[in-house]
Amino acid sequence: MPFPVSPTADDVTPSELLLELPSRAALRRALAAADIADDLEDGDDPEQFLDELSQVELRQAAAQARYAAPQTVHYFRLPGLASVSPSEIEDLIDSGGFGGQVRAVEELHDRVYVVCSVPESGTQAQLSVSEDARVTTVATFDPGTDLLAVRADDADLAAGTVQALRDHPDLTEWTAVSFREDGFQGRFEDVAVAGYEQLSLRVTTVSANTERIDVTGVEQGSGRADVRYDDVVDDLISRADTERSEAQLRLALRGQNTIPANPGVRIDFDDDSITFLQWVPEDTLHQLDRGIMNIK
Structure with missing residues (x-):
């Protein structure tokens, strides 16, 4: 599933983000995860329902959806990740001249979310790749741990996402978690x-x-x-x-x-x-x- 809106968009309200979810069931799950009573009936207008929520409730529900895509996850162990701070990841924003690039970093849910822009081919040696030929992915981890969860539609995009972190000296080595092992x-x-x-x-x-x-x-x-x-x-x-x-x-x-x-x-x-x-x-x-x- 693609993102309902770009995770880096600053001009999208929580309500607009929630209304872009793929189904009414998805909206209900976002509300339930935010501990908001499920009073949304099948015949109700979702926009009107959201208008009746407080701004705090809307932000909490939107936080359940902003980075929850793609819903295909790949896992990597990075030995140096446990010692890397969020501010060090922020220093990587747009630092890459080619291939995967870090676009934004946010701390949310006691986690770090890294929004990346990756060439459609996953890895790319060209010096310049237009945004039209790029895909948005998300890498996320708990501070102090070595597991990186990469939300990307395929293995090439996932590998390109990990490569977006390559400019940090402690993040140049990684191993994919194998479900077959x-x-x-x-x-x-x-x-x-x-x-x-x-x-x-x-x-x-x-x-x-x-x-x-x-x-x-x-x-x-x-x-x-x-x-x-x-x-x-x-x-x-x-x-x-x-x-x-x-x-x-x-x-x-x-x-x-x-x-x-x-x-x-x-x-x-x-x-x-x-x-x-x-x-x-x-x-x-x-x-x-x-x-x-x-x-x-």
């Missing part, structure tokens, strides 16, 4: 996964007649069954000649109030990315980030 995968499932509804496996044996195996859980009252508990699937996952390619699953995040509860996501194991299948507010994105941050 065995040790990480098991711990991630322990702390964040309610169930796998669909799973695609790639067959790695060259001589095999099958390239890909797709499995889908049977329909149940509350959704689909967790395919991991199927003996046939367990056998397929355990084989040496298969690897996970893509999965659709429900999260079980360790937060006081996940909005929506058990959100659906898609994991691309080749891209090392996780994409929310419905719009979620900043608090939910943050819960996922912190869950992954605590996996060592």
Whole structure:
């Protein structure tokens, strides 16, 4: 999902930002995350409803939406990030002559948000790339930690975003968090996964007649069954000649109030990315980030 408005726009009111959300359900989630009573009925005019809120309430709700896009997240470990202050990141604004560039830095929700402008190709060696050929991405982290969450539509844009920080001497080295890595995968499932509804496996044996195996859980009252508990699937996952390619699953995040509860996501194991299948507010994105941050 693209940004409702540019995160660097200074002339957009909280109401205007909220009205640009992709659906009424998204607006309700932003309001709920800001602890604003959900009195917005299906027949109500959203603009009139927002006009009745206080400026404080509007700012709190808008803070749940301003940086909550794209809703595809890539994770990187940067050893030097824990010692870097927000002001040092601000010093990088527009410092790059090519490739990814830092456009703005803001501290919000006890986090640091870095708005970047990245060439559509992700990495770019040209000296000048017009804004029309650039994409806005967001990198965010908790001060004092080494995990950078990059909100970008694909792996190339995510890599270009991390490169936007390259002018800081402590941020020149990074490692992408791999959802396929065995040790990480098991711990991630322990702390964040309610169930796998669909799973695609790639067959790695060259001589095999099958390239890909797709499995889908049977329909149940509350959704689909967790395919991991199927003996046939367990056998397929355990084989040496298969690897996970893509999965659709429900999260079980360790937060006081996940909005929506058990959100659906898609994991691309080749891209090392996780994409929310419905719009979620900043608090939910943050819960996922912190869950992954605590996996060592």
